[in-house]
Amino acid sequence: MTSLTLPSARQTEFAVIASVVGFVALAAVAAVAAGGAEIWAQLSRISLGLLASLLALSLLNYGLRILRWHLYARHLGLEPTLKQSAMTYVAGFAMTTTPGRVGEAFRLWLMERVEGHRYDRTLPLLVADRISDMGAVGLLLLVGLSASTAQPWLLAVAAAATSVMVVLALWPRSAASAVYHGYRLFGRWPRLFGRARKAARDTAALFTPKLALSTLVLAVIGWAAECFALYLTLHALGAEVGLFFCVLVFTAGMLVGALTLVPGGLGGTEGTMLALLAIAGVPMSIAIPATVVSRVTTLWFAVGLGFAVMPAALRQARAAAR
Template sequence: MRPAAEALSAPRLRRLEFGIIAFVGLFAIGMAVAAALAGGPEIWSHLRLLSLELVLALLGLSLVNYGLRSWRWHIYSRRVGAEVSLAQSVFYYVSGFALTTTPGRVGEAFRLWMMQRCNGAPYEKTLPVLAADRLSDLGAVGLLMLLCLLAVSPQPWLLASALAATSVSFLMALRPQMALAAVGMGFRATGRWPRLFGRLRGMVRRMALLFSPEILLLSLALALAGWLAECYAFFLVLQAFGAELPLHQAVFVFTSGMLVGAMTMIPGGVGGTEATMLALLAAQGVPMELAIPATAVIRVATLWFAVALGCLALPQALRVARQAR
């Protein structure tokens, strides 16, 4: 984790902020070009259907997701012994959103850096929080997608993706000894770096604290509720644009896009998520002049809204970190 902290120096942070702005700009240009190619006038006419009440509802549902995920981060942090308040957890979590579209999961590393800098929580203690946070999201999205596949015509590759996501997540959660065995095999295979492998074993053991039955059920419930809120926001957008898709199909399209975007390993899932959602909407009979603005709106209301909130919180977070020196 030392390199992650050094990567957040002032010059590097300025370059990251420039990269975020450039990424947002390129995304907007790409969606505008796609809209023009697919029939610009019809798309812009649909965008005008967005009322102020609907926009506020979309942003509110996204805030529900961010709030529940921040609460889960706080539960995990306290479970591993980090002395952090709920307000601090929410602040650190939202600040990390500013770096969502940067390579290398820098936003998540930033949250750990803030806990180390402001609360004295060592990385060896808090690294399991990052891993559990990712596994919880992966398991919840995969489970939602899997349930919706029961009601939607089966797509073998999507079914395999959902099964893989949920299986890996729950196996890692319920059988930490499998990860311990993998670490042991790695050490025996290399015969080197005993301190590194010792720290890995310690991290796996601390992760077991985050996957006790009560914590596992609570974190899964928070993740499911949070992602369902954003799925429902997508459903509202489709309804506003006149796409008559049932709720379960809207959930299926949204979660499929999230899962495929995560599998691409591209920051924020940009590109893979949108392409998957557009393809699945087209497969459900939604015309492109509806699918493109619906996809663009939900991504702005979820991903880019989070990035905007993170950018607003990031300067204050850095000031707090400097004062904690």
């Protein structure tokens, strides 16, 4: 990888604004359908103290993810300061709702411009970050399912998928082996399999069992904090639901949103959360504001922080280019 094409500032702003408009429109339509007056009455029950707690839990998640990114970078021998890692990671949040995971690519671009690291050296950071998140969310989903459903087939599917993600997180060399055996099985697309195997090997070089386990623990704690925030919100609005069910709702929404490939999981995440809450008997007058509050204090809070940090990150990039 020798170059990286990023959208212009105007394109980024347009994509984010379009995402915000879409999110607000979706929430407004749902609120009208469920009874707008009840929705607003429920939202008024969110106190400033609760809102501060929800944002603090999100900050805990972001902080642990920054620490994980920093540990990966240090293990690669890149030697950034913790402050630089924080700026790079948070600035990427600004592009969370832009197409093509541009936020993650933007982090690599900043590291190339500010610290002079080639993309082929930093790409494993991006891959490892995703694998760790998938493993953590998968583990939490399995916990939520185990405590919230008696469907053995659903538990079996979730356990199988989670096992794959955890194996990738703890033993990334298994991915290179899987790619090799996949090529032997199909005997086609050698270039595609070759690239996949190189990416797997580069990521495997980043990990040691101790580092992989410690970063997975950081990810589990961070995402569990977001699940707990949803639990606090639902209880503040009067919904009698268990903590483990909230873990299921949040993680299932995250995974479905990721599978839709829509920036920020917009639509898929909210729809899944609402559907699961409805199945549990939570009225839409509670489910809709709880989902909106959850997304505002997680996704949109992160985007706001990213835009607050991005000017300083870009100034660093311009200064380094002189």
